[in-house]
Amino acid sequence: MxxxxxxxxxxxxxxxxxxxxxxxxxxxxxxxxxxxxxxxxxxxxxxxxxxxxxxxxxxxxxxxxxxxxxxxxxxxxxxxxxxxxxxxxxxxxxxxxxxxxxxxxxxxxxxxxxxxxxxxxxxxxxxxxxxxxxxxxxxxxxxxxxxNPLVDAVRAGEGRTARSTRKMTLERLGMSQDQRYIAFLPGSRPSELTHHNRLFDTIEIPSYLCLRIAPDSPLAPHRYDLLAHADAAVIVSGTATLEAALLGLPQVVCYHLGGPTRLLARLMVRPRC
CATH class of the missing domain: 3.40.50.2300 (Response regulator)
Incomplete structure (x- = not known):
């Protein structure tokens, strides 16, 4: 076939x-x-x-x-x-x-x-x-x-994460093992990265490292490990929100649109299930 x-x-x-x-x-x-x-x-x-x-x-x-x-x-x-x-x-x-x-x-x-x-x-x-x-x-x-095939993928990632403690993960990435951090995932599409990187640049959280994990970031291959050991996350709505939920990570979900698109979305989006 x-x-x-x-x-x-x-x-x-x-x-x-x-x-x-x-x-x-x-x-x-x-x-x-x-x-x-x-x-x-x-x-x-x-x-x-x-x-x-x-x-x-x-x-x-x-x-x-x-x-x-x-x-x-x-x-x-x-x-x-x-x-x-x-x-x-x-x-x-x-x-x-x-x-x-x-x-x-x-x-x-x-x-x-x-x-x-x-x-x-x-x-x-x-x-x-x-x-x-x-x-x-x-x-x-x-x-x-x-x-949902993502469930199996996250479970496999959890299996690897179980063998990698928070200390091991942070040391491998050159970070202090005592560092508390919040993961920021800005999306994957070019327009998402443009809008949300600008938004994330304005955010500072005292006592926490704001760790940005973009698709082309050196941190991307370690995403599941980093999400599993993060204190919380700010995530652009999409597949990553489901991944974080499956990992049990507290998260704030956001999505920033350009002006014309935002106006049209308010008029058109009507979730009804």
Whole structure:
């Protein structure tokens, strides 16, 4: 069996990697081909930011669609990155390719009208949360919840962390073992890093080291160890908030948007589950 996996942002790559590891064990004869939907600067969140990146994504959409058609996979697995993967899924299904969508857009938070787009884009939607699958099925989307692969990843990280004490972790990173610290995670998209690094630059907490863990930081490979031993965290809403929760870390969740996007979000976001 040949599966083409399409990702476009860091969280999607994380989930895709976990699925690929599981398939390597459960179905070792499966051939998996990973395609990247976009470059680093195309992974944006926000209305105005999305408009600016649209021409690049449109060109990339055509190229990825042609590549998938040439590969002729038995299944196309789309992971997150809905602005790109929803139209890509429709294009794949039009030429007869079966499509599964892992980590769908959070339509229960805003834009529930996009359920029709999701129905046309995927034969099966694989949700990360049980309530999400129930919500989508009530809106005639074929959706399932089979567990969240991040849970296993964090458990594996906890196993490594259990063998690494706070003292060992801090010494390995050249920090004082008595240092109390709060972890700051500014997100992964370029726009998130820009907005939140500016915000985090203004924060000082007496008696605590504010330890910033960005995706390209030398601290990133030690993220689970650092989160497990932190006193608390300030985290940009996203996959990292779930990771911290699974590790039992007290956290403040934040998200800072640009002015036009913030105004539109206040008008449009209406969580209803």
């Amino acid at each position: 040949r599966i083409t996996v399409v990702t476009g942002e860091p969280s999607g790559r994380l989930y895709a990697g976990l699925v690929e590891e599981a398939l390597a064990v459960a179905a070792p004869d499966t051939e998996i081909i990973r395609l990247e939907a976009a470059g680093h600067h195309d992974t944006v969140l926000g209305f105005t930011e999305g408009v600016r990146s649209a021409p690049r994504l449109t060109r990339r959409l055509s190229a990825v669609g042609r590549r998938i058609a040439g590969l002729g996979p038995d299944l196309v697995l789309l992971v997150g990155f809905s602005n790109f993967n929803l139209p890509l899924g429709r294009a794949c299904r039009r030429v007869g390719l079966p499509v599964a969508f892992l980590a769908p857009p959070q339509l229960w938070a805003w834009g529930s009208w996009r359920c029709a787009l999701l129905r046309r884009a995927a034969d099966l939607v694989i949700c990360l949360f049980p309530f999400e699958a129930d919500w989508l099925r009530r809106r005639r989307v074929r959706a399932v919840f089979t567990g």
